[in-house]
Amino acid sequence: MIRSADITDVPVIHAMIRELAEYEKAPHEARATEEQLREALFGERPAVFAHVAQTPDGEVVGFSVWFLSFSTWRGAHGIYLEDLYVRPGVRGGGYGKALLAELARTCVERGYERLEWSVLDWNVSAIDFYRSVGAVPMDEWTVNRLTDDALRKLGGAQ
Numbered sequence: 001m002i003r004s005a006d007i008t009d010v011p012v013i014h015a016m017i018r019e020l021a022e023y024e025k026a027p028h029e030a031r032a033t034e035e036q037l038r039e040a041l042f043g044e045r046p047a048v049f050a051h052v053a054q055t056p057d058g059e060v061v062g063f064s065v066w067f068l069s070f071s072t073w074r075g076a077h078g079i080y081l082e083d084l085y086v087r088p089g090v091r092g093g094g095y096g097k098a099l100l101a102e103l104a105r106t107c108v109e110r111g112y113e114r115l116e117w118s119v120l121d122w123n124v125s126a127i128d129f130y131r132s133v134g135a136v137p138m139d140e141w142t143v144n145r146l147t148d149d150a151l152r153k154l155g156g157a158q
Helices: 007-023 034-042 095-110 124-132 148-154
Strands: 002-004 049-054 060-071 076-086 115-117
Touching (some): 007 049, 007 076, 076 095
Antiparallel strands (some): 049 060
């Protein structure tokens, strides 16, 4: 079952974010606290959203965290999927596909024209899974990112 996350899901989402960071070989990058997640997802003006995947007995075993994007070329919003994670012991059980399908359904219902995300180039199992649902890699695009000192320097804080 897929449902919108609620405030009681924050601790398990936080724990799974740590698991994902370990899997992606970057645990030092996952610095978000439960309080930050709670505020981002359920604060006064949330701009980030989450769904959780549950087993039939109610255990949360996966999540998606996403936010709205906008395409100037299409003139329409889309969803940017920041993270999709399913615990290893239940992978292959349809939870990842159900999470993606829920986001696709949201796009269709709201008139959004894109569902996009990034995947590490070494994560072959994820790439194969995404291709199996019809996702097309955007190989001609390179993701760029500013963080930490570089972000502060450009922003005039140093």
